[in-house]
Amino acid sequence: xxxxxxxxxxxxxxxxxRVLWLDAPSRPAPRPPVGDAEVDLLVVGAxxxxxxxxxxxxxxxxxxxxxxxxxxxxxxxxxxxxxGFCEASLTHGETNGQxxxxxxxxxxxxxxxxxxxxxxxxxxxxxxxxxxxxxxxxSVATRPHEIDLLEPSVPxxxxxxxxxxxxxxxxxxxxxxDAEGCAMVxxxxxxxxxxxxxxxxxxxxxxxxxxxxxxxxxxxxEVTTSQGVVRARQVVLATNVFTSLLRRTRARVVPVYDHVLxxxxxxxxxxAAIDWARRCGVADSGNLFHYxxxxxxxxxxxxxxxxxxxxxxxxxxxxxxxxxxxxxLAEHFYATxxxxxxxxxxxxWGGVIDTCTRFCAFYGLAHGGRVAYATGFTGLGxxxxxxxxxxxxxxxxxxxxxxxxxxxxxxxxxxFPPEPFAWIGIQLTRxxxxxxxxxxxxxxxxxxxxxxxxxxxx
Numbered sequence: 001x002x003x004x005x006x007x008x009x010x011x012x013x014x015x016x017x018r019v020l021w022l023d024a025p026s027r028p029a030p031r032p033p034v035g036d037a038e039v040d041l042l043v044v045g046a047x048x049x050x051x052x053x054x055x056x057x058x059x060x061x062x063x064x065x066x067x068x069x070x071x072x073x074x075x076x077x078x079x080x081x082x083x084g085f086c087e088a089s090l091t092h093g094e095t096n097g098q099x100x101x102x103x104x105x106x107x108x109x110x111x112x113x114x115x116x117x118x119x120x121x122x123x124x125x126x127x128x129x130x131x132x133x134x135x136x137x138x139s140v141a142t143r144p145h146e147i148d149l150l151e152p153s154v155p156x157x158x159x160x161x162x163x164x165x166x167x168x169x170x171x172x173x174x175x176x177x178d179a180e181g182c183a184m185v186x187x188x189x190x191x192x193x194x195x196x197x198x199x200x201x202x203x204x205x206x207x208x209x210x211x212x213x214x215x216x217x218x219x220x221x222e223v224t225t226s227q228g229v230v231r232a233r234q235v236v237l238a239t240n241v242f243t244s245l246l247r248r249t250r251a252r253v254v255p256v257y258d259h260v261l262x263x264x265x266x267x268x269x270x271x272a273a274i275d276w277a278r279r280c281g282v283a284d285s286g287n288l289f290h291y292x293x294x295x296x297x298x299x300x301x302x303x304x305x306x307x308x309x310x311x312x313x314x315x316x317x318x319x320x321x322x323x324x325x326x327x328x329l330a331e332h333f334y335a336t337x338x339x340x341x342x343x344x345x346x347x348x349w350g351g352v353i354d355t356c357t358r359f360c361a362f363y364g365l366a367h368g369g370r371v372a373y374a375t376g377f378t379g380l381g382x383x384x385x386x387x388x389x390x391x392x393x394x395x396x397x398x399x400x401x402x403x404x405x406x407x408x409x410x411x412x413x414x415x416f417p418p419e420p421f422a423w424i425g426i427q428l429t430r431x432x433x434x435x436x437x438x439x440x441x442x443x444x445x446x447x448x449x450x451x452x453x454x455x456x457x458x
Contacts (some may be wrong), residue, residue, distance in 0.1 A: 001341045005327075012261060012330035014217060015345035016226035017321050020262040020301065021188035022080045023347065027383040028192055030073055034206035039067040040230035041275035042223055044211050045243070046070035046078035048385035049374055051194040052236030053124075054084075054102075056389045057254025058201035066203040067226060067232075068195075071210035073190035078240060080382065081351030083260065083303050084292050085137065085281050088116040088181040091355060091408065092359035100358060100453065101408050103366070108408060115387045116183065122386075126200070128193030130186045132294040135282040138166060139180035140173040143443055146285040150176045168275045169336050182281055184293055214245060216367040229385045235398050236389075241315065242352035246366055246373060253376050254422060255315045256355045259325040261333065262295070262347040266340075273339040287433035289331060299346070302333050309352075309426045312419055320350040353379050358413040358452045360384065364390050372396050376413060389400035393421045414454055 003011075016023075041057055043050045054068050070076075085108050090112040091097030091447055097105045123132045136176045140163060141147045150157055156176055158166070163175030174275050195205055210226040215237065223230040243249045281293040283304075292302045310316075324346045334341060356362060356376030372392035377384055389407055394401045403409060418421045432445045442450070 002338060003341050005331055008330040008334050009327040010074065011345055012326040013323065015261060015326070015348040017347040018347050019081055019350065019351075020260075020295070020299070020347040021084070022075070023071045023185060024188065026192070028195075030207045031205050032207070033203065033209040033227045034067065034069060034230070036230070037067055037228070038231045039376045040064040040233045041066045041236065042221070042234070043228050043236045043238055044067040044070075044223075045240065045242075046191075046195065046207065047077060047238065047240065048194075048381055049240060049388055050190060050236070052386045052389035053199060053236045053238055053392060054198040054205075055194055055201070056205045056386070057393055058198060058203060060393065065326075066198070067230065068198070068203060069209040069211060070205075070207050071226070073088070073207050074195050074205070075188045078353060079191050080188040081260070081349060082187050082258075082382060083281075083293060084185050084295075084299055085291060085380075086116065086119060086132070086183040086378055087137070087183045088112040088379060088383060090115070090360060090384050092378055092380050092386055095159070096359050099258075101406075102118065104406055104408070106163050107402070108406070111387065111403070112383075113181065116181070116383055118388055120183065120268045120382060125192070126193060126197040126248065128187040128197065129188060132183055132185045132190070134180070134183045135278060135280045136177055136179040137283060138163070138175055138177050139283055140286055142171045143286070143437070143440070146302060149172045149285050150174050154429050165364055166274070166280070168339075169229070170338065171336050172205050176418070177280065184279070184281055185382065186296065188376045190382075192217050209244060211323070214371070216370060221370050233370070235367075235371045236253065236396070237371060237375075238316075238382075240375050240377065241352050243375060246371075248364070248366065249373060249375055251418075252362065252413050253354050253356050254309060254313055254353045254416050254426070254427055257308040257310070257322065257350050258303060258353050259306065259308070259320050259322055259329060259350040260301060260348070261326060261329050261345045262302070263343050263426055264346045265300045265344065266300065268282055270340055270343060272336055273330060274455070283350065285368065286437040288430075288437055290329075300333075300337075300343075302329060305329065305332065305428070309423065311423045313422070315352055319352070321348070322350060325350075353377075353381075356413045360408070361388050361458075362412050363388065363395065364411050364412070365395050366431070369396070369398065379435070382386035414452070449457060
């Protein structure tokens with residue numbers, strides 16, 4: 001049975017407006033807030049970047065006192081709302097890394113793969129139950145002009161027959177599997193496990209503790225929160241898209257909303273119909289791309305494509321549910337898997353991503369070298385956040401390392417323009433990107449952005 005667009009829309013509308021990963025009985029109770037405190041290291045933000053920073057800080061030096069504060073709950077924002085793809089890439093893919101840092105890309109690739117290995121080792125060491133599976137990621141071409149992007153002459157290329165034997169969709173024309181460079185994970189349970197691990201080493205974690213401002217006073221940084229004042233020898237800002245605490249980062253990041261659907265668990269017959277035995281993650285090759293995967297209980301998580309920017313760098317809870325985008329995703333889902341026309345969606349949600357013009361995280365110090373920050377992950381922070389934690393700790397130590405000597409770490413992305421030019425430029429880029437997906441040709445606007453090293457992505 002082929003669904004009409006209206007039927008697909010009805011399926012999306014019927015899904016519960018909740019985040020699959022956070023809609024779990026294993027979600028821990030909120031930690032209590034903290035008032036006045038004095039610590040060696042204060043970490044602002046209890047997502048992946050902050051939790052990895054706390055854990056790595058104590059693994060490096062177990063004698064320091066570490067406090068993590070978050071204005072909401074652990075994993076409430078991007079950390080608990082993503083697709084659960086934990087990639088080795090630190091540069092938002094090989095192409096982006098090769099174009100921007102060709103001389104050091106081999107080192108970046110090595111560091112990224114080592115970082116993923118160490119994430120896997122951490123999950124095992126602390127016995128974190130988060131469905132971590134090193135299944136790899138399959139890139140697929142669904143339009144003829146995308147086939148060349150998958151390098152047919154390079155070993156490992158999959159023609160239509162071979163790729164459909166791995167995951168069966170009539171839309172697939174070719175593919176390529178990165179067998180070692182990506183793992184699937186339940187991101188919320190990974191975050192909750194990292195929090196438990198950090199606390200087992202002596203960290204304190206406080207929720208419902210918003211940071212209102214910070215200033216350097218003598219040898220410490222005074223951080224004013226909604227509950228009191230924290231005096232810290234060093235501070236890490238792991239706030240990602242919420243950049244208001246540092247003026248220097250605000251123009252370099254814009255918030256983009258990504259939206260996701262999750263299906264009900266597939267039956268054995270439905271799984272057999274798509275023949276997804278390897279359980280690898282999948283992403284198509286367009287500029288506006290979908291990412292999708294099987295969860296541990298055999299749902300299909302289906303997201304991406306329609307990255308949405310709200311005028312004025314808007315961030316608000318009402319942006320997390322967008323009917324037009326969820327309906328569009330539903331249409332695309334049933335076009336990709338028409339054999340699953342009887343499958344329905346259980347969850348729909350959205351989340352805000354910190355996008356920068358170079359597509360991957362940037363780093364720096366502020367307040368006389370006592371405050372470190374990392375932001376701009378552009379949707380690939382599940383794995384790269386651990387690397388970012390080590391970069392920030394290296395920067396705060398003041399000792400040069402292989403990580404801090406990287407041009408990727410030392411350089412900053414170009415800023416986005418002010419409004420209304422940011423909104424106009426982003427809308428034009430989205431239109432041009434969609435057009436390029438249809439035609440296979442990048443127009444003058446996209447070619448100009450390429451030459452300037454600028455971009456917009458989710």
